[in-house]
Amino acid sequence: MHADPKGVLTGVHFLDGDHACCEGTLAAGARFSAGYPITPSTEVVERFALRIPTVGGIFIQMEDELAASIAIQGAVWGGAKAFTVTSGPGYSLMMEHIGYAAMTETPCVFVNVQRGGPSTGLPTLPAQADMMQARWGSHGDYGIIALCPNSPQECFNLTITAFNLAEEFRVPVMMMLDECVGHMTEKVTIPAAEKIEITPRRFTKQPASEYRPFKPTEDLVPEMVQAGDGYRFHVTGLTHDERGYPSMNVEVQDSLVRRLQEKLKPLANGRALFEAEDLEGAEVVVVSYGITSRVAQRALQMARERGIRAGKFRLIQAWPFPEQHIRDLAARVNAFVVPELNLGQMVHEVERAAGGQAKVIPVSHAGGGVHQPEAILKAIVEAAAL
């Protein structure tokens, strides 16, 4: 299925990441957004508020992030494609509802334009310190998908991917921007609507008497439904059976909660989204994402000028973590270098996947700025010497 031209601003533009992300939501078919202002994410919904009344949809500024994060889910069950946007402190407030979306398998998108933390932190400066929170921030066992754009163009493209994955897997998807990518202005090419592939909502075709809102199909994902079509279905955050009815049965809990993670497994392996360069014969591989990957690109260039066989593995999809790829690489490289705008988050996943087969060298940064290429180069040189 292709995009509805009403939402597609075809052409070549000069946009920052926040604005490009907004265009991505419109191109993906989002016609409802609920948000709350928080730097550096606000521009996404400001642009949506400007654009949506001429496209045909609604933006509502809610009274807080708790309201915004659940209003979008009400809209999804009313038939909409919906998203909200926030940064650190708001993301923390949204955690309960991210868990609700995962538990009720509500397809929706949460955009986090990460900033310095913890707490109020550095509202106008970049960081990448919410990466673990994206995966584990809500209570209980569940899974999510997280994507990390590293340019305004990717903010556009990956937002569409986010909506598509949300529909395919019936899961909340996190768009993990950072303040730098969100506020950098670059060329963004928006293609014609018929060139944009959209995953339609997996509405059931079964009659109401047979449809079960939480009964998995072959790929472990249940079919979707919307209110008003006569299905008289029930959605609850309580542990529930296939009918959506609350259940306190231990087997029901086991099968539900395992399936919420299992259904995302294909993305951890063959379908993982990443960008690789010079992995053949590499002695060191730099694993990075978001704005840090742009700095790492320069560091890799400098390393290769020094004759180091340095490869790049850029995480486009941070969660599920592409562990199979890292495990395979670990068997044939000496070391991974993992620069991040945090004190070490995704590096733990690299270590876990590498399983001791290769050294893992973090290059941490407390946030508020970006790495200098020299800092990453130093680690690459150190890794090559091992």
Place this chain on the structure above:
Amino acid sequence: MSEMECLMEIPEDAMNPVEPFLRMDRIPHIWCAGCGIGTTVNCFTRALLNSKANLDKVAIVSGIGCTGRVAGYARLDSFHTTHGRAIPFATGLKLANPELQVVVYSGDGDLFAIGGNHFIHAARRNMDLKVVCVNNMIYAMTGGQTAPTTPGHATTSTAPYGVSEPAFNLVSLAEAAGATYVARWTTFHVMQLARSMEEVFNKKGFCFIEVLSPCPTLYQRRNKMGDGLETMKYYKKASKIRNGAPTSECGLTKDGEIVVGKFVDRDRPDYLALMRTQMVETLGDRYAEPEIACCETEEVCSR
């Protein structure tokens, strides 16, 4: 139908009129003996029947708590959401599909403590929602803790020496926040409650109905107020119907008078009407009517 010997003839096709509205495969429900929530559900059922609403287009959203369990028993598109957040969920649901009649059915703690902020904003916006608050003056599901509606001097599990905080006057709060319909009844006033519920189905805007209900297991028991029946008799004795009374004078106390009635019934444009007026005024014919509910066709993502 009756499993007891009796002197009445029951017709073959006799059926409890409430059953078509319930998920009968989940009955019996979890509520205690003498709890009034089931009584309010009967009134809700009658209101749905009499208003001739298309039940496929009625959605019910609840929060967490004993009253929150109503959504699970009602045979409608039903949503059991998070504690305090039924109203913003219902907001998103309504805005995505304005054809739906969206009812929020939840308890006093859920709607007015954790959910208080959402209540006042939805009322301010005049969001077209029908909010039924079953007020048993306690957090019942979790074992009887103080609620913002627990009257002074009452004993609860978190105020074992007596509540010293003033309680909210819910009808006054609803009116002040902007609700277009405000009424209070008790579970004794079944006919009036059913009528109020029916009225709100035909009214656009933020409508609020408070229903006082016994919690014999916790609130009444801890405060030595008898069982459900004793409480119902108290409601009958202590209630004064004062339609149109000023809501500020309708506060509740531990054993004082209970003012019931329809206090507010006014008209003002609901959120969607206001939004549309504003948009058309500023955008003219550039304004595109919202087409929010998702695509079903394989071709282009639009409806």
Place this chain on the structure above:
Amino acid sequence: MAAKGYVAITVERCKGCAFCVEFCPTKVLQLSTAFNSKGYHPPNVVAPEKCSGCDLCGMYCPDFAIFGARYAR
């Protein structure tokens, strides 16, 4: 004298709250001395001829265990 209406009781659902007994306008019901399987005393029809089928008992019953209806003419 024929009753205008009837009540039907689903004994096993009853929790013996006695709302129906108390609020029946014509005092058709009394709590039985018998028990259902949960140990509650369900209502008994003691004055069937007085039943008007008004269904106030049904409106009050929190357990959906009783309802009244008029006989069709």
